[in-house]
Every structure is written in structure tokens, then in C-alpha cells.
Amino acid sequence: MKQFSKIIFATMIGSCLAIGFTFFMTIAMIAGLASSGGGEWTDDIGAIENNSVLKINLNGPLKDQMERRDLVSSLMRYSEPPVSGLYELSRVLETAAQDDRIKGVLLHFQGFRSGLANAEALRRKILQFKNSGKFVIAYAEMYSEIDYVVASAVDEVTLYPKGYFEWDGLFSKMGYLKNTMEKLEVVPQVFRVGRYKSAIEPYISDKMSEASREQVEALIQGSWSQIVQYAAEKTKLSVAELNNIADDLSVMFASEALDKGFVSALASFEEIEEKLLELTGAEGKPKYVNWRSYFKETQKDKESSGNSVALIFASGGINTEVGDGEGISSVELSALIHKIQRDDKVKAVVIRVNSPGGSALASDVIWTATGWLKDTKPVVTSFGNVAASGGYYMSAGSQYIFAEPTTITGSIGVFGLSFATKKFWNDKVGMTFDTAKSHRFSDMNSLVRLYDPEESMKIQGVVDQIYEDFLNVVTSGREALTSRDQTHEIAQGRVWLGATAKEIGLVDELGGVDEAVAKAAELAQLSDYRVQVYPKELSPLQEFIKQMNGVSVWTIKALIPKALLQALDKDSKQSIHQKVQARLPFDIEML
Numbered sequence: 358m359k360q361f362s363k364i365i366f367a368t369m370i371g372s373c374l375a376i377g378f379t380f381f382m383t384i385a386m387i388a389g390l391a392s393s394g395g396g397e398w399t400d401d402i403g404a405i406e407n408n409s410v411l412k413i414n415l416n417g418p419l420k421d422q423m424e425r426r427d428l429v430s431s432l433m434r435y436s437e438p439p440v441s442g443l444y445e446l447s448r449v450l451e452t453a454a455q456d457d458r459i460k461g462v463l464l465h466f467q468g469f470r471s472g473l474a475n476a477e478a479l480r481r482k483i484l485q486f487k488n489s490g491k492f493v494i495a496y497a498e499m500y501s502e503i504d505y506v507v508a509s510a511v512d513e514v515t516l517y518p519k520g521y522f523e524w525d526g527l528f529s530k531m532g533y534l535k536n537t538m539e540k541l542e543v544v545p546q547v548f549r550v551g552r553y554k555s556a557i558e559p560y561i562s563d564k565m566s567e568a569s570r571e572q573v574e575a576l577i578q579g580s581w582s583q584i585v586q587y588a589a590e591k592t593k594l595s596v597a598e599l600n601n602i603a604d605d606l607s608v609m610f611a612s613e614a615l616d617k618g619f620v621s622a623l624a625s626f627e628e629i630e631e632k633l634l635e636l637t638g639a640e641g642k643p644k645y646v647n648w649r650s651y652f653k654e655t656q657k658d659k660e661s662s663g664n665s666v667a668l669i670f671a672s673g674g675i676n677t678e679v680g681d682g683e684g685i686s687s688v689e690l691s692a693l694i695h696k697i698q699r700d701d702k703v704k705a706v707v708i709r710v711n712s713p714g715g716s717a718l719a720s721d722v723i724w725t726a727t728g729w730l731k732d733t734k735p736v737v738t739s740f741g742n743v744a745a746s747g748g749y750y751m752s753a754g755s756q757y758i759f760a761e762p763t764t765i766t767g768s769i770g771v772f773g774l775s776f777a778t779k780k781f782w783n784d785k786v787g788m789t790f791d792t793a794k795s796h797r798f799s800d801m802n803s804l805v806r807l808y809d810p811e812e813s814m815k816i817q818g819v820v821d822q823i824y825e826d827f828l829n830v831v832t833s834g835r836e837a838l839t840s841r842d843q844t845h846e847i848a849q850g851r852v853w854l855g856a857t858a859k860e861i862g863l864v865d866e867l868g869g870v871d872e873a874v875a876k877a878a879e880l881a882q883l884s885d886y887r888v889q890v891y892p893k894e895l896s897p898l899q900e901f902i903k904q905m906n907g908v909s910v911w912t913i914k915a916l917i918p919k920a921l922l923q924a925l926d927k928d929s930k931q932s933i934h935q936k937v938q939a940r941l942p943f944d945i946e947m948l
Contacts, residue, residue, distance in 0.1 A: 405459075408458075408460055408638050408639045409460065409637070409639075409644040409645070410459070410633055410637060410643050410644065410646065411449070411453045411459050411461070411463070411646050411648055412462075412465065413464050413465070413648045415441060415504075416438045416466075416467035416468055416469065417438030417439060417440060417468060418440045419441045419442075419469065419470065419472075419479065420441070420443065420475070420672070420711075421443055421709055421711055421741055422442040422443075422444055422670050422672075423439075423440060423442030423444075423652075424442070438468065443475050443478055443869075443870075444709075445652045447871065448652060449651055450462070450483065451482075451485075452651075452655045453486065453491075453651070459491065459646065460491060460636065461491045461492035461493060461633075461636060461637070462494070463494050463495075463496065463629070463643075464493065464494070464508065464511060465495075466495065466504045466507075466508070467498075469503065469504050469507075471503055471507075471742075472741070472742025472743065473506065473580050473584070473742070473761075474740075474743075474760075475741060475761075476503050477506060477761050477762065478761060478869040478870075480507050480587070481510075481869065487510070487511075487512070492636055494629065494632070495511045495513070495514045496516075496517075497517070498516075498517040498520040499520050499521040500514075500520075500522050500523065500614070500619075500620075501523045502523060505587070505588060505619070506584055506587055509587045509588060512621075513621040513622060514591070514620045514621050514622075515620060515621060515623070515624045516611045516614055516622075516624075517611065517623070517625060518623040518624070518625065519610075520623075521609060521610060522609065522610070522613070522619055524603055524608045524614075524619070526603045528577070529576075531559065531565065532559060533558070535559075538560060538561075541785065542784055542785065543776050543777070543780075543781050544780070545557070545561050545774065545775075545776055546774070546807065546808055547560070547561060547772070547773070548772065548774075548813070548816050548817045548819075549771065549773070549850075550770055550771050550772075550824035550850075551771070551850030552850065553568050553569070553571075553572055553850035553852065554770035554849070554850025555850070556774075557772050557774050560774065572852050575854075576765065576852060576854060579763070579856070579857070580763050583763050583856075588619070591618075591619070592618040593618060611623050630642065664702060664704050664885065664886045665702055665704065665886055665887045666703070666704065666707060666877050666881070666888050667705070667707070667891055668706075668707045668870065668888050669690075669694075669892075670891070671710050671711070671712065672684075672685070672710075672712060674713065674714070675714060675715030675716050675719045675720050675747045675751065676715050677716055677718060677719045684712075685719075685751075686719075687716070687720070687722040687723050688722075689892075690723055691722055691726035694706075694727060694730050695726065695729070697730070697891070698729065698730045698733055704735075704878075704881040704883055704886065705735040705736075705878060706736050706737070706877065707877050708727070708738050708739070708755070709738075709741060709870055710739070710741065710744040710748050710751070711741035712743065712744060712747065712748030713743050713746065714748050714749075714750070714768065717771055717823050717827075719747070720746075720747035720750040720751045724750055724751050724752075724753065724754055724830060727752075727755065728754050731755070731756060734881065735880035736754075736756055737755055737756060737759070737877040737880070738755040738758045738759070738873070739759045739868075740752070740759065740760040740761070740764045740766055740864070741761070741764065742761075742764065743765040743766070744764060744766050748766075749766055749767060749768065749769060749831075750769075750830060753830050753831045753833075753835065754833075754834040755834070758866075759864070759865065759867070759868045759869065759872055759873045760855030760858060760864040760866075760867060760868075761868075761869060762854065762855050763855060763856070764855035765852055765854065766852070766853055766854075766855060766858045766863060767847070767848075767852050768850055768851070769831060769844070769847070769848035769849070769850065769851070770827075771820050771827060772820065772850075773816055773817075775808075775816075776804055777804070777808075779805050779806050782805070798815075828841050828845055831844050831848070831863075835862050837862025838862050847861050855867060874888055
């Protein structure tokens with residue numbers, strides 16, 4: 358019997374070791390595959406032939422940086438196109454302009470998605486590329502307004518003969534949960550400063566407030582005016598004519614777009630390739646160079662001096678969490694800033710911000726870190742599609758701020774949001790609670806009971822104080838704003854477009870990352886330098902582990918608003934810093 362037990366025990370140990378070995382070998386294999394995954398990103402380019410065409414497929418989201426698609430993310434998001442990076446596209450266009458082997462560029466639009474500010478920046482890079490004398494052709498089976506912002510910069514805009522052209526204006530649609538809250542018997546408890554700070558409205562209303570509608574309509578009209586300006590330059594139609602076309606939907610089909618001058622020609626992709634052969638002198642089939650592979654091949658091992666300008670990309674919501682792989686972590690970003698501060702080779706810093714805000718505490722931690730950094734080397738900020746509320750707070754101390762004309766910024770305001778869920782648990786679920794506590798207010802953040810008047814007064818006091826801190830941060834950081842009251846006039850949670858933000862002193866100059874880098878180099882008195890991008894790219898194994906950590910919560914986060922998810926968690930308790938947010942009052946997506 359003893360011998361039998363030994364055999365069983367040995368078998369169990371062997372099985373565990375085999376399972377463990379298989380598990381780690383699987384991780385190693387997947388990590389290895391990840392390093393060679395990603396399709397377009399990792400393909401070797403080989404020898405670039407003369408008379409080549411740089412092909413840029415705009416077939417998915419355009420963000421600040423290109424996404425490195427590993428095997429795990431490819432499997433989890435197999436139907437999604439890879440993210441294109443504005444920074445990498447800009448570098449590719451600059452290099453191709455000087456590359457005699459590249460005769461021109463083909464932009465192929467296939468479901469392109471972008472914020473207007475990033476689309477404007479890409480448009481500007483295409484115009485700069487055209488200064489080289491090389492051609493740029495755009496092709497699509499359907500153009501949207503955001504496509505056309507970019508396409509309006511090219512030499513020839515071509516559309517499939519039976520394709521479509523969208524020119525019907527912009528809109529913003531917001532969902533409201535007041536009736537949902539009432540059905541669930543969940544009571545939102547709201548604290549805010551700023552009459553335009555409408556982030557809490559979806560939980561307490563069934564429609565826009567007058568203040569919210571005022572600023573949303575201003576954003577839409579300002580954005581549309583910029584789009585119309587680009588279209589007017591391309592079509593030679595007046596602003597009135599372009600608005601009339603949108604009003605009566607007189608351009609929808611390819612033939613109508615050609616008739617009004619939106620497109621230069623109607624052609625199939627096969628006909629486009631014939632055109633490319635004529636332009637390049639190639640034979641048989643155009644010699645395409647994939648832009649992602651071209652970036653990989655041409656950007657490595659560039660010679661430069663030891664001096665550098667650090668370019669930090671900071672995108673997403675702002676939080677105090679570490680290592681969740683999403684958004685801007687104040688812990689991680691401030692640690693990175695301190696590391697760069699100690700690097701003697703880094704002579705200046707540019708922070709590229711694309712954020713609607715988030716935790717007020719986290720925003721202040723980042724602002725403090727940039728203040729220390731600014732004492733030792735110049736700090737310049739570049740705003741992308743959105744840099745609002747906490748995204749503005751963390752940036753306000755920069756020596757210089759750049760934004761695109763249609764960057765969404767401002768939203769200098771604060772709100773607190775909590776939920777009382779007692780009736781939901783009692784009436785809907787049948788669960789009751791009983792509490793033992795050490796002090797009177799110990800359970801005030803339990804997300805179960807309503808606040809009493811004194812607790813509400815305390816929390817509102819915290820929100821009021823953070824708003825005053827916000828005003829002081831902005832006033833001290835912006836030379837054009839000389840007093841708290843002057844800042845308050847343009848604050849109150851109001852959202853502004855970049856062009857207006859420049860007029861009222863929230864932004865110093867209109868431009869993008871390249872302009873910000875040039876300004877940082879100028880402030881540091883650098884003539885020879887390289888741009889060092891942060892955060893550094895993860896290794897394949899690190900990327901795999903990060904993706905696996907996030908798999909379990911992807912679906913839930915996609916389906917349920919985070920605030921509501923917390924409210925319905927019976928074990929949840931929110932601290933004050935979680936409750937108080939400096940965040941954009943709405944989410945904006947340009948479709």
C-alpha cells in the first residue's frame with residue numbers, strides 16, 4: 358500500500374511538472390510568435406526598388422502612435438484593423454519625400470476613423486510631402502467627411518464609379534440613464550463646480566441641459582467650419598454652397614461628387630493601378646512599399662548627436678492605478694518623468710496628451726512631477742484630439758502648449774459622483790445590509806446609503822477646493838491669464854476648440870507634435886538632436902502578459918459604464934479621490 362501511494366504521489370508530481378512545463382513552453386511559443394506577429398508591422402521590406410509607390414492603407418483608427426499587434430491581441434481582435442499612428446506616418450512621409458526610389462504615395466481609404474485634430478495633422482504632413490514634387494493619389498469606395506479632411510490635401514481624389522460620398526454635416530448623440538437609474542432604484546448623488554460640467558447629466562437627466570447643448574453645438578459648428586474650409590480650398594465652392602449641399606443632400610453618389618468637384622475622377626482600383634504605372638514608369642504591376650514596413654526599415658539606427666528631446670505619449674483616462682495597461686497612470690507617468698529628469702542626455706521634453714481627464718488627484722500628481730521637471734529642462738505640451746479637464750490640468754504648467762485648431766480642450770471644472778444602491782439591493786435583489794462602524798462617517802462611501810446633509814456638505818467642500826486648486830494651477834501656468842477671476846470666466850467646465858483656446862490664452866500656438874518638438878529644441882538651444890520616444894516598446898513576452906491580464910475584463914468594460922458597474926458591486930467602497938473627477942463632460946467621436 359505504501360509503494361502504491363508513492364507511485365500515485367510521484368505520478369501527481371510528474372503531472373504537475375509536465376503541466377507547468379507545457380504552460381511555460383506555451384507562453385514562450387506564443388511570445389515568440391508575438392514577436393513575429395502583427396502582419397504589416399513586422400514584414401521585412403527587402404530591397405526598395407526604383408519607381409516605387411508608398412502605399413498607405415487608412416483602414417482603421419488613427420491614433421497618436423501605431424499599435425504593435427501581437428499574436429494575443431490579433432486573436433482577441435481578429436476582425437479589427439490595426440491602429441495607424443500619426444507619429445509614425447509623419448516620419449514615413451518625411452523620409453519618403455527625400456527618398457529617390459519613392460515616386461509618390463497612394464492613400465487607400467477603407468473604414469478610416471480619426472479625431473478631427475489628428476486628421477488635420479495628417480493632412481498637413483501630406484501637404485508638406487507634396488512640396489517634394491512627388492504625387493499623392495487618394496482612392497476610396499466611399500468618402501466620409503473625416504476621410505475628406507485628409508483627402509483634400511492630395512493631387513487627385515478618386516472614387517469608385519458606383520461609390521458614395523458623405524456630406525451631410527456633423528452630429529453628437531449622447532445616451533441618458535435617468536430612467537435606468539429610476540428602474541434600478543439607484544440614486545445618483547452629484548457634486549460639481551461649473552455650470553458647463555455636464556459629465557454627471559447622463560445619470561440625472563433624460564436630455565441635454567441648456568449649458569451642455571450650448572457648448573456641444575459650438576464644438577460641432579466650429580469643427581464643421583474647419584472641415585468646410587478644407588473642402589472649399591479643394592472644390593473652389595463657397596462656404597454657402599457647401600452648406601447648401603449638406604442641407605439638401607445633393608451629393609451622395611459618385612457622379613454627384615464628381616460634378617461638384619469633391620473628387621477629381623471616378624475609377625476602379627484596377628484603373629488606379631494603371632495610372633500608377635504611367636506615373637512611375639514601372640511595368641506589369643505597381644511596385645508598392647508598405648508604409649509600416651518602410652517605417653521599421655528606415656527609422657532604425659539613425660545617426661545623431663547624444664543630445665535628445667524626449668517625446669512622451671500620454672493617452673486615455675487619467676488614474677492612480679498601476680499596470681492595468683489602460684490610460685494614463687499617475688504612478689507610472691510621474692516615475693517616467695523623474696527618470697527622464699535624471700537623464701543628462703535628454704535636454705528637453707515634449708508631452709503629447711490625448712486625454713479627456715479622469716482622477717483629479719492623479720492629474721495633480723502628474724502636474725507636480727512636470728513642475729519639478731520644468732526646473733531642470735524645457736517642457737512643451739502637444740495636444741491631440743482631446744486634452745480636456747484633467748488632461749488640461751496635468752499640462753497647465755508647461756512652458757508652451759500647442760494644439761490643433763479642432764483640439765477639444767478646456768473643461769476646467771470638477772465633479773463628484775456617487776450612487777446610493779440600498780433600494781436596488783433591498784427591492785430588486787432581496788438583500789439587506791446591517792453595519793457596524795467605529796465612527797459616525799465610517800460608512801459614508803459604502804455606495805449603499807444616501808449621504809446625510811453634513812456628509813454632502815463635506816464632499817461638496819472637497820469638490821469646491823479642487824476647483825479652486827484647478828483655477829490656481831491654470832492661472833499660475835498661463836501667462837495670458839493674470840487672475841483667478843479671469844480664469845474662472847473661461848473655466849466653469851466649458852469646453853473649447855483649440856483655435857478659440859489660443860484666443861483666450863489656454864493654448865500658446867496652433868500646431869502638432871513636430872512643432873512642439875522644434876519649440877522644445879529651441880528652448881533648450883539645440884541644433885543637433887534626436888527624438889527619443891517614451892514609453893519604450895514592450896517586449897513580446899511583456900506584451901503577451903499585459904494582454905492576458907486584460908482579457909477577463911474586456912467584455913464587461915465594453916458593455917457596462919464603469920460608474921454603474923461600481924454602483925452595483927455590493928462590496929465596493931469609493932474613496933474621495935475616486936469619487937472626485939476632472940473629466941470631459943461627454944465622449945466625442947467623429948464619424
